[in-house]
Amino acid sequence: MSKKLTKNKKKILEKISDKNKKYSLEKALLLMKEINFVKFDASVDISIHLNVDVRSLSQMIRGTVMLPHGIGKNICxxxxxxxxxxxxxxxxxxxxxxxxxxxxxxxxxxxxxxxxxxxxxxxxxxxxxxxxxxxxxxxxxxxxxxxxxxxxxxxxxxxSGKITFKTDRYGIIHGSVGRVSFSNKYLLENIEIFMKTVIQNKPSASKGSYIKSIYLSSTMSYGIPLDLKSFVNK
Known part of the structure; x- marks a missing residue:
């Protein structure tokens, strides 16, 4: 079992060997599925590092978003x-x-x-x-x-698909946006509405670039850095 894991890890590292490369959302979704080796229907997660001062209540980001295709899990x-x-x-x-x-x-x-x-x-x-x-x-x-x-x-x-989100103590929002079994179209639409909502929640006190980085990942897999141009007009 350890050899198989090592082999899979090597495949992943070969795919994302360039640490400075940023991927469009469309390409990141394809790559995420390529480097997903778990045998269950993994969760697709997004992590958004925001340029906010989490010590200030006025810059604490929290809210809800209705994902058009849900997250593929029964919410308890x-x-x-x-x-x-x-x-x-x-x-x-x-x-x-x-x-x-x-x-x-x-x-x-x-x-x-x-x-x-x-x-x-x-x-x-x-x-x-x-x-x-x-x-x-x-x-x-x-x-x-x-x-x-x-x-x-x-x-x-x-x-029906409404989820909550908020920044953690490091100014990062973590969210589940679907499952690996979802079509790329469904994942794309879920992520786009999620990102649109987070951007709309930018506090007026936040100065400069609002988003520092965005990573896409699946359960037990590596994070794929996304090109901010996929979401933010510069």
Whole structure:
């Protein structure tokens, strides 16, 4: 097995041996599929390094985007909603519903939750689990549209392809934009709408070039540097 991995790694390194080369999005998608050697349907991910001061709240980038073709994965949603909203949340597709999960989370309940949705009326009850949800990026937030008076609508949208994004402490946005099995056309359209949304969220306080670098990768593979001209008019 180790020899096969070494052989595959050598193939990858040969393909991307020029460290200074930047690829158009179209060529990067072709190359990404060529150097993908895992046997499962790998996630296609994009990493965008922004020229922002993450210490300043005014330059913290966060938002949502509806990907036209989704990400090829069932999003697992926990709906922390009052009793009268539970039926609405369940019908919309929430995987777990109800305020009883607050105590379960405090007691160490673990599952592969991707998103937590809540109504404004219950936010004052979530303080006790903020330190648990916060570090995982799961704390409901109005800017991420995960705090809503209409949780059913929010849940349906997220199940249909709406994803959230935000800068990490290094000023990088990481996002899943599909699967290797997606057609290049679908991946191209998902990435273009994702990038358009990130660019539209440029804070007025950010000076100079907004985007430092963009990398495209698949699960367990190398990042491919993209030519910024694919997205930014210079």
């Amino acid at each position: 949603i926990l709906a922390l909603v009052p009793k009268e909203k539970e039926s609405e949340a369940k019908k919309a597709g929430a995987d777990y519903t109800g305020l009883n999960y607050i105590e379960k989370i405090k007691s160490g309940w673990k599952t592969n939750i991707d998103v937590v949705v809540a109504t404004p009326s219950v936010m004052n009850q979530l303080g006790s689990i903020g330190k648990i949800l916060g570090p995982k990026g799961l704390m409901p937030n109005p800017k991420m549209e995960t705090v809503s008076v209409n949780p059913g609508k929010s849940i349906k949208e997220m199940k």
